[in-house]
Amino acid sequence: MIELAGVHRDFVVGGERVYALNGLDLVIDEGEYISIMGPSGSGKSTLLHILGLLDRPTQGLYRMDGVNMTDLNDEQRARVRGEKIGFVFQFFHLIPRLSAAENIELPLMLAGIAPGERGRRVEAVLAATGLTDRARHLPSQLSAGQRQRTAIARATVTEPTVLLADEPTGNLDRVTGAEVIKLLEGLNIQGITLILVTHDPEIGRRATRRIRLVDGRIAEDDREVGA
Amino acid sequence: MRWLDSIGFAWRAAMGYRSRSVLMLAAMAIGVAAVVVLTGLGEGARRYITGEFAALGTNLLIVLPGRNETTGGAPPLLGATPRDLTITDAMALYRSRHVERIAPLNVGEATLSHGNLSRDIMVLGTTSAYQSVRELDIARGRFLPEEDIARPSPVAVLGTTVQHELFGDGPALGRWVRLGDRRLRVIGICAQRGQSLGVDMDDIAIVPVAVAQALFDTPSLFRILIQARSREEIPPAQADVLRIIRERHEGEEDVTVITQDSVLVAFDRILGSVTLAVAGIAGISLVVAGVLVMNVMLVAVTQRTAEIGLLRALGASSTQVMALFLGEALLLAGLGVLGGTALGVLGNWLIHLAFPVLQPWPPLWVLLAASGVALLTTVLFAWLPARRAAALDPIAALSGR
Numbered sequence: 001m002i003e004l005a006g007v008h009r010d011f012v013v014g015g016e017r018v019y020a021l022n023g024l025d026l027v028i029d030e031g032e033y034i035s036i037m038g039p040s041g042s043g044k045s046t047l048l049h050i051l052g053l054l055d056r057p058t059q060g061l062y063r064m065d066g067v068n069m070t071d072l073n074d075e076q077r078a079r080v081r082g083e084k085i086g087f088v089f090q091f092f093h094l095i096p097r098l099s100a101a102e103n104i105e106l107p108l109m110l111a112g113i114a115p116g117e118r119g120r121r122v123e124a125v126l127a128a129t130g131l132t133d134r135a136r137h138l139p140s141q142l143s144a145g146q147r148q149r150t151a152i153a154r155a156t157v158t159e160p161t162v163l164l165a166d167e168p169t170g171n172l173d174r175v176t177g178a179e180v181i182k183l184l185e186g187l188n189i190q191g192i193t194l195i196l197v198t199h200d201p202e203i204g205r206r207a208t209r210r211i212r213l214v215d216g217r218i219a220e221d222d223r224e225v226g227a
Numbered sequence: 228m229r230w231l232d233s234i235g236f237a238w239r240a241a242m243g244y245r246s247r248s249v250l251m252l253a254a255m256a257i258g259v260a261a262v263v264v265l266t267g268l269g270e271g272a273r274r275y276i277t278g279e280f281a282a283l284g285t286n287l288l289i290v291l292p293g294r295n296e297t298t299g300g301a302p303p304l305l306g307a308t309p310r311d312l313t314i315t316d317a318m319a320l321y322r323s324r325h326v327e328r329i330a331p332l333n334v335g336e337a338t339l340s341h342g343n344l345s346r347d348i349m350v351l352g353t354t355s356a357y358q359s360v361r362e363l364d365i366a367r368g369r370f371l372p373e374e375d376i377a378r379p380s381p382v383a384v385l386g387t388t389v390q391h392e393l394f395g396d397g398p399a400l401g402r403w404v405r406l407g408d409r410r411l412r413v414i415g416i417c418a419q420r421g422q423s424l425g426v427d428m429d430d431i432a433i434v435p436v437a438v439a440q441a442l443f444d445t446p447s448l449f450r451i452l453i454q455a456r457s458r459e460e461i462p463p464a465q466a467d468v469l470r471i472i473r474e475r476h477e478g479e480e481d482v483t484v485i486t487q488d489s490v491l492v493a494f495d496r497i498l499g500s501v502t503l504a505v506a507g508i509a510g511i512s513l514v515v516a517g518v519l520v521m522n523v524m525l526v527a528v529t530q531r532t533a534e535i536g537l538l539r540a541l542g543a544s545s546t547q548v549m550a551l552f553l554g555e556a557l558l559l560a561g562l563g564v565l566g567g568t569a570l571g572v573l574g575n576w577l578i579h580l581a582f583p584v585l586q587p588w589p590p591l592w593v594l595l596a597a598s599g600v601a602l603l604t605t606v607l608f609a610w611l612p613a614r615r616a617a618a619l620d621p622i623a624a625l626s627g628r
Contacts, residue, residue: 017508029449030565045365049622051541054539054540054621054622054625055622074545074546075543075544075546077544078539078542078543078544078545078547079542079544081539081540081541082541082543083542087540087541089625093537093540093625095534095537096243097239097240097242097243098239102239106538106541107541107542109228109229109236110228110538110541110543110547111233111540112228112229113228114229115232121545155542158267158542
């Protein structure tokens with residue numbers, strides 16, 4: 001469970017203070033499927049970064065599974081990111097010199113998991129994302145959809161509880177975008193908490209809980225009961 | 228992260244950016260190779276020169292006329308010439324029980340002729356003891372006989388070059404030659420010896436010391452070579468020599484005694500410090516290589532900003548990112564050190580092939596020190612770029628800003 005209470009995040013840009021998040025309260029239960037929408041500069045990405053422990057609130061409280069995340073140091077935050085959080089980015093962020101399987105293996109390697117165990121887990125997520133026959137390909141040899149599926153496999157190989165996706169279809173055509181969304185939704189059905197930032201209302205509508213941010217505050221929070 | 232994985236990751240990164248990796252590797256390799264070759268040369272020179280001195284003989288003391296110390300500047304002493312060192316002085320030294328053998332030495336140039344062939348050569352006047360003192364091998368015939376110094380036999384021992392020039396392939400033993408105004412019989416031929424301290428030992432004639440003194444018309448000796456009974460007896464022998472000469476020269480200590488040991492030690496020390504100095508200068512190239520490492524790593528950090536952001540997002544702490552970049556620099560430097568050592572040893576080997584008298588093998592500690600300095604410089608100079616990588620804001624890094 002994720003709890004945000006009174007979260008502020010402001011930046012100083014060109015001598016002026018900019019409020020990206022302005023007193024935001026949010027409770028997310030395990031296994032939810034949430035889309036975050038809103039105009040540019042409404043704080044969507046900042047919220048995602050704070051949820052992913054890549055950024056800290058300037059003020060306010062962030063608890064995950066009862067632990068106060070704002071108290072953790074860099075080392076501890078890195079460990080939580082590695083264990084509980086998976087990221088999917090708009091621009092995939094695959095390392096070009098590593099094959100698909102090696103890219104997927106990276107978070108396990110960083111966590112210091114033994115090679116044999118890593119191999120088994122990579123096999124499993126490759127199969128789950130339908131990339132088994134692309135395992136040895138370099139990112140440059142993969143289509144955009146395959147690259148994003150590789151990135152999703154990498155995000156899920158550590159079996160995180162939360163999957164954060166920042167415009168995951170932003171760089172994909174309609175058909176492959178829909179495939180990627182299906183894949184993410186499948187993971188959500190298996191129990192992962194899926195939080196998706198998107199510009200696309202069609203994709204945003206699919207989520208069971210739709211949050212609309214305006215000026216760093218939650219403007220709408222629609223739950224679809226029994227969806 | 229497992230260290231084997233870190234090495235693997237660093238290796239893949241290095242292979243991914245080949246030109247900059249090769250650049251770093253080459254910089255370190257050249258630096259290390261320079262240290263290895265130059266210290267090897269220094270060591271080779273040290274070995275060569277001390278070897279030359281050691282080859283003079285064993286437990287050697289050399290008595291020179293005159294002093295090399297400054298004595299009081301008062302008028303009576305100023306300009307006082309030292310007394311000659313004579314054969315009787317030399318023989319008196321046998322009174323010391325620490326002395327094994329004494330070979331008085333007189334040196335000059337004279338014309339040696341046989342038939343219508345003649346040759347200007349260096350003449351050594353000495354006694355039968357010279358053979359053992361200088362460890363001289365006789366190829367044919369025999370060395371100077373043991374005899375009364377004052378009544379020398381008219382004989383000569385020739386170097387191989389002299390023998391070859393004057394007699395060609397014909398027999399030389401028993402023939403009479405003319406040395407200056409003297410007729411001498413050839414009784415022995417020295418074995419080939421080559422250069423020793425700049426004297427071609429094959430282009431000389433050795434005659435009894437009294438013959439040389441008469442030839443050069445001087446009662447004084449050029450040197451007295453003394454062999455002490457053992458290495459431990461060199462210092463007491465030296466003291467005895469000074470004491471005996473002082474007694475014979477009315478209390479005047481007007482000779483200088485140098486021991487082979489002291490010369491060896493002095494040369495050893497001088498050349499050792501030359502080697503060190505050269506190693507230090509070559510070490511500067513390692514520092515230069517370090518600066519290059521820093522630049523290359525800074526470029527690497529800039530090139531791989533997005534990758535650093537990604538690693539952070541995937542659960543790497545900033546210390547882990549720093550360790551990865553330091554490890555990558557160290558891996559490349561380590562390979563550079565290995566390559567440089569191989570290159571340096573190969574260079575030394577080529578030098579040895581070109582100049583076989585040189586043994587340009589650097590001591591082991593130089594190899595270790597060069598490697599250590601190279602790796603240390605790498606850590607020092609890669610620290611800043613690695614810290615910059617670690618300090619990158621992951622969000623900014625991911626968005627490529």
